[in-house]
Amino acid sequence: MKIPRYKQLHQQLKADILAGHYEEGNLLPSENTLSAKHSMTRMMVRQALSALEQEGYIARRQGKGSIVCAHHPALGLLSFRGFSEVVGETEYSATSQFLSKPQIAEWNEDFFFDLSENERQVGCIAVERLRQVDNQPVMLEYTYLPNLDIPGFCQKPWVEGSLFRTLYQHYQLEITSVDQRIRALAAKAKIATQLNLEAGTPILHIHRKYSTSRHGYFVYSSLYCNTEHYAISTTIK
Incomplete structure (x- = not known):
């Protein structure tokens, strides 16, 4: 394919x-x-x-133009597109490992977002995955879906390994936006082990x-991100 x-x-x-033809702080040639x-x-040129x-x-x-930065690869994981889609647009290889496959569960009493009474009543489907880039663990992801109007979800194979594509293809559910809250913390032992880090x-x-x-209908995620090898970024336009 061309x-x-x-x-x-x-x-x-x-x-x-990478070859050093343009060093940190240098300007790239102009768009023209x-x-x-x-x-x-x-x-x-702007796309590139x-x-x-x-x-x-x-x-x-x-x-000023385009200034060369100290090389620290970045992944656009602050966007609300799926992990596989975002990493798939780079030269890096993305893989996901189920640590806990989809299963019906009760919501935690101290869930991190307010839930409606209906969501509380129907319970949730919980999934735990480890996301890797070039075999480096970069994200531990806990995802929760209300157990409502998605029959057979726990038994269905995921479309191309993607939660978002599975929801869209089988249930006509499309992700439209995201509310996200970000903070830094010190990794506890269990999280650190999964992300191959020191506690x-x-x-x-x-x-x-x-x-x-x-x-x-909302989908919820709690993400722990390892930024040791890859910066976590987004583009705002």
């Missing part, structure tokens, strides 16, 4: 940065210069630069409440 031209430029610029040099539109920024190779500053290592803890295309 690689899109903006991805070709993205890969070339990244290779140049790159457009003329590679015979492509400025829109394509956006991908570099998302991965942490450059910082784009209005009025007490700083990690990010994210609570999420996903809105869906079905009124009143």
Whole structure:
């Protein structure tokens, strides 16, 4: 399959940065210069630069241009798209391991978001997964779905290993937005072991409440993120 031209430029610029042709603090050539040099539109150039920024190779500053950063690979995991989709857009390999397969459970009394009376009554389906990038554990994820109008969910194989695709294909449930709360904490022993860290290592803890295309139906996640090898990022436009 032919690689899109903006991805070709993205890969070339990244290779140049890694080879030291552009050092930390250097400016990349302007959009106009790159457009003329590679015979492509400025829109394509911007796509390539956006991908570099998302991965942490450059910082784009209005009025200055694209500045090369100290290389610390970044993953756009603060967006509300699925883990596999986000990592799949990079050169990294994403894998997921079920630590606890989907099972019907009761909500915790001190659940991290307020629940409706109906949600409390129907209980939840709980899932525990370890998410890895290039065999490095980067996220421990606890997900909770109200046990309502998703018949057979615990028995269905997931579509391409994706929760979001499974919800959409089998139940016409589409994720539309997310409310997330982020804080730093020291990893407790159990979490640290799963993330291959020393107990007490700083990690990010994210609570999420996903809105869906079905009124009143929400999906909840508690995420523990290991940022030792990959920064956790997002792009705001």
